[in-house]
Amino acid sequence: MKPEDEKMAQYIKTLEELQDRMIKAGFLVRHGYSKHGNVAEFTPIGKSVIEAFAGIDRALGPLTGQQVQVLWIYFREIAKGRSEGR
Numbered sequence: 001m002k003p004e005d006e007k008m009a010q011y012i013k014t015l016e017e018l019q020d021r022m023i024k025a026g027f028l029v030r031h032g033y034s035k036h037g038n039v040a041e042f043t044p045i046g047k048s049v050i051e052a053f054a055g056i057d058r059a060l061g062p063l064t065g066q067q068v069q070v071l072w073i074y075f076r077e078i079a080k081g082r083s084e085g086r
Contacts (some may be wrong), residue, residue, distance in 0.1 A: 042050060063071065
């Protein structure tokens, strides 16, 4: 995507919203710390999140935004089922 692309602008906006939510949830405070304003190091839990996304990308190849969203919902439902004993 080119920086001036409308999709790129939407991507950056969404990413900023997610980063804001992560900060408010304490995710970055608990699972990553900052070097020079960028999150560079993570706790084991933070690393597992990053590695999970990287592993999915390696296993399935590049995914569209819609595919990532559907996959996330699918995994969330599996996790919910496991926590409910299904």
